[in-house]
Every structure is written in structure tokens, then in C-alpha cells.
Amino acid sequence: MKYRVLLADDHTGFRDAVRELLSRDPRLEVVAEARDGIEVLALAQKLRPDVVVLDIRMPGVKGFDAIRQLAGGEHAVNIIVCSHSAGEAVAAELIRIGANDFLSKDDVGILPQRIHAVMAGRSPRSSLSDQTPAQDPIRKSE
Numbered sequence: 001m002k003y004r005v006l007l008a009d010d011h012t013g014f015r016d017a018v019r020e021l022l023s024r025d026p027r028l029e030v031v032a033e034a035r036d037g038i039e040v041l042a043l044a045q046k047l048r049p050d051v052v053v054l055d056i057r058m059p060g061v062k063g064f065d066a067i068r069q070l071a072g073g074e075h076a077v078n079i080i081v082c083s084h085s086a087g088e089a090v091a092a093e094l095i096r097i098g099a100n101d102f103l104s105k106d107d108v109g110i111l112p113q114r115i116h117a118v119m120a121g122r123s124p125r126s127s128l129s130d131q132t133p134a135q136d137p138i139r140k141s142e
Contacts, residue, residue, distance in 0.1 A: 002028065003027060004029055006031060006033070006043055008033070009035075010036060010057075012035075015033050018053065018082075021109070022112060037062060037065070040061075041061060051078045054066065063083075064093075083104070083105060100123040
């Protein structure tokens with residue numbers, strides 16, 4: 001069985017690199033790419049991917065709002081946030097509102113393993129979501 005992945009990042013070069021990385025794993029299939037928050041929500045609703053790999057800083061719908069919409073409702077989807085700027089407090093807040101995992105873009109090479117872990121039900125959601133959210137500049141801008 002292949003896991004269907006939707007990539008959401010406003011940087012074409014990053015999406016290209018992630019698509020290439022994921023294409024090396026025969027159990028993963030990139031089904032679409034989104035350049036902004038509005039597009040990711042529409043594509044997720046239309047295509048029903050298994051996992052959305054989401055940057056929280058994109059034009060359109062803000063990352064935190066996109067996570068709430070993607071994780072809630074009848075057609076909830078697994079979400080791995082892949083972003084440059086977020087500390088532990090922000091990662092904990094992302095997990096608390098519905099993301100399954102957080103990964104720094106500097107560590108994107110392990111994304112295939114993290115997708116498989118999330119799909120197998122292994123994610124940091126439970127341990128990170130128990131932390132108290134702290135004030136963070138990223139959250140204030142969302």
C-alpha cells in the first residue's frame with residue numbers, strides 16, 4: 001500500500017527537493033503540491049491524502065488555521081509540519097491543535113521515516129501536547 005502525500009510549501013525549490021526525496025520510497029506517492037494555505041485546504045478536501053506535509057508560513061490561510069481545519073471534521077488528515085522556525089513551545093502548540101509531528105526543514109532527510117511513523121500511529125503528539133504553550137513570535141504572527 002502506498003501512502004498518498006500532499007506537499008504544501010510556498011517555495012518551489014523546497015517542494016521539488018521533498019518530492020524527489022519521497023519518490024525514492026516506493027511506499028510513498030506525492031499526489032499534489034500546494035503553494036498556499038487556500039490551495040492546501042482545497043486539495044486536501046478533493047484528494048483526501050493520507051498525510052499533508054505543511055509549512056506553517058505560507059500565504060493565504062495561516063498555518064495554525066490550516067492545521068485546525070485539516071485535523072478536524074469528518075475527513076481529518078495526518079499532518080507533519082515541516083518548517084524552519086519553531087521552538088519546542090511552538091512545536092508543542094502545533095501538536096496540541098492537531099498536527100501529528102513537527103520536523104525542522106534542516107532535518108527533511110528523515111521525512112520518509114517520519115511519514116511511516118505517523119501512519120503507523122507513532123508520533124510525538126502525546127508527549128509534546130502535554131507541554132504548556134509559551135509565547136512565541138511565530139504564534140503571534142499566525
